Amino acid sequence: MKYVFLLLTAISIMGFPTNSSAQGKPKPVYFYAWGGNPAVNDYIRWAAKELRPQGIQLQHVKVADIAEVVKQLVDGQSNADLIWINGENFHALKQADRLMPILTELNIKERLNDQLSWQSDFGEPVADLEVPWGVGQFYLLTCNTCVAGDHISAAELLEYAAEHPGRITYPKPPEFHGTTFLKSLLLSLSEQDEAFLKPVDAVDAEKLTAPLWTYLDELQPLLWQGGENYPSSAAQQLNWFANKQLDVAPSFNPNEVKTLVNQGRVPAGTKRITLGDAAITNSHYLAIPKSSGHPQAAKQVITFFLSEAAQRKKADLSGWGDPTVLDIALPDTPAMLPVAAEFHVSWQAYLEQQWQQRYPR
């Protein structure tokens, strides 16, 4: 028994920081956001520190996949005040009518960079329900001596894989880097067909995607581990790329080619290439669920995240390095990649299901 008391005393002596504050209790904002990237997590920690004087306690709830929260929101059991979403997750929440209209009220529209076509999220009108936070562009990281040039077409990739079997792979769909890898191949194979901007039901999806499956059947045995296993995440693939087990790793952040070298995650001499002629480009957004217990505080957080200072800090290449959505100049950041429009949201589930039916699970 005395050991129990000993331990209890030990804990109480350690004296952990308590959250008591002089200006009364800070309002908590439960921010559900993907927690798989330490640089992003560090940025949110910084934001939490900056927001504390405003009486807001920003709490990052790290999720492996934001779909987890979408499900809870649709089921009506979630304490989320603020969520980080785009694409199919936004689509599902919009359909279920779970999001609060905020964009007009926050009055930031005119400060946003309209060239980013943020008004449409995977072909779905934003409709006042979410605020753009940053920009994603899909491309591959590779080493200087691996792939030549600044882009690689689907056909060239297959050639490369045939010459270097086991050096190429992609995260397993439905991981979004993996699904976007498939989309990029589709664009490259179809020579930028505009049909992918339309819903799956509106076009002949089977015919449009047939070249992809033929292509993948050829590519699959040339992949890492003969296509019998896949990285679970882009981060995992990144580690293997950094340690010379693979020749490419996917990224959705055009500046990551710089930030990852700065962070010591990949060796110097890493460069970026687009898969196909252009990079699939989309925005990622912040939204407030209708069920939020602290909507006012959550709006304050969004206003802060969209401030010039916060956006500059977010684009800082020593940290996250996520491109800004504001119409401001950031001299040191690498140029954006050539833009390819994101597919309509319905393709996400379609491609994932088709892929899962064809390849090992």
Next chain:
Amino acid sequence: MISRMVRVAIALLWLILPLGVVLWQSTTASFEGALSDAFRALSGSAWLTFAVTLITSLIVLFGALGLARGKRLSATWTSFIAVPHVAFAIGLLWLVSPSGWLVRIVDALLPMWQGPLQSSWLSSKSAFTLMVALVLKELPFLILMAQANVQQMPVLRWQQQAQALGYSRRRFWWLIVVPALLRRIRLPLYIIAIYTVSVVDIPLLVGPNAPALLAQAVFELNWQFNSNTQGLVHWGSLLLVLVAIVTLVVLRVVEWVLQRWLSSLAASGKRTPVAQTTGKRAGLPWFWAGLAVIIFISLLLQSVQQSWFYPSLWPQGWQWSRWLAEWPYIAPLLYNTWILAVLSATLAWLSAVALLEVQAQRQQHQLHVGWLAMLMVPQLVLVLGWQQTIGPDSGLIGLLWSHTVFCFPYAYLTLHGAYHAYPRRWLWQARSLGYGPWAAWFKILVPMLKRPLALAWAMAFSISVAQYLPTQWLAPVTHPTLTTEAVSIASGGDWRLGSVYALAQWASVWIVFMLALWGTRARN
């Protein structure tokens, strides 16, 4: 009367209530979608889970039967068993992955060879890597359990008889001791098997994903939001129970076959006249000591490196400030982890001691499977049922209760042998000298059993620290712990940061075990 109330209360709290909730939940669960669809989607995972579990359990079983004969693992070894799985897996992965430390050493020694390894055997994600991690982690547990049981058998007397009849030591071990031992380690073996069927955090880090293990597949399906996946989740957890039952049946059959075969060998009367070697395996403890130390060093180096790319043997850059920078974020998690572990370990420990005392008074010395029931059901199925009843973020009470449910059977199992071996005449004598029942218990029994008592508490503590699924599904927002954070960071791929959290987790458990051992060391 009181003894019955104690048993009923413990059974209600830690068995009937948690199981009842799940059963009630499963009657209301919607099994949408056809069974055939679910089977097609999950059968690959189910077969893989079955194969991994069976192979792991059999290797662990035969490993333990073979190795339990060797040098006795000291109590210090118990602390190795308590290395949290997640910390162990993170460290092991760095050691054996195709661009890991071992391969780098080979690369440095063989300049002709161009690494890194392309093999899929010890790849960072494969069924094989998963099995290596599980076997290395589970084997010491079963060896300890086996050795504890061998101690309770009159092995020496049997051995003298066998030697007089001309049996070699090895033959004696396999023909006489093993048949008796097999029955006694059945339960721990089943616990290992069920753990393997339903473990989620380790496969998330090192397991295959095409297909994934069944528990991991269901875990991931459970956060998809379209309606047909919910049916799939329910079918999946049903399938998980089925896999668990089939595995146990197969293990039982293996035991039966083994018993028959060994007894037919014994009946043949064959013996090797040559005196065998002593059978001491002094190397065994050293293997695990070495492994633990290397994994610890790996984690430590990882936690302070800035860049360390293949094929460097040593970090190319350092970042000592990482620990300081992370500390403000580790501290609240440490606090959460410790509060939860101390409370649930104490509850579990008190329940286990009360139950054992009641059983000892009634002279029920058998280890009853019923009390270990919660370890015989796949954890995922249980936690899923609780989550659907009390919601995805229910606060500390539900979480504490869920941890205690899993800590209690381990505390009971750990303490059972020592408690029932305790000669109770000491208590009677104390009573005859005028001590009250409580005084006798505290002044006579506790000092004599202080080490097993302390170790049982430490074991319960370590079980709580290592819990992933209950914490992740019942209170991820209000009560994140070191384990949930370590898994989240490690699956994000930053080993440096992941190692910091893994070490904090390991240290928590290690400190408690060291305190338990040091505080109860024998004087003179």
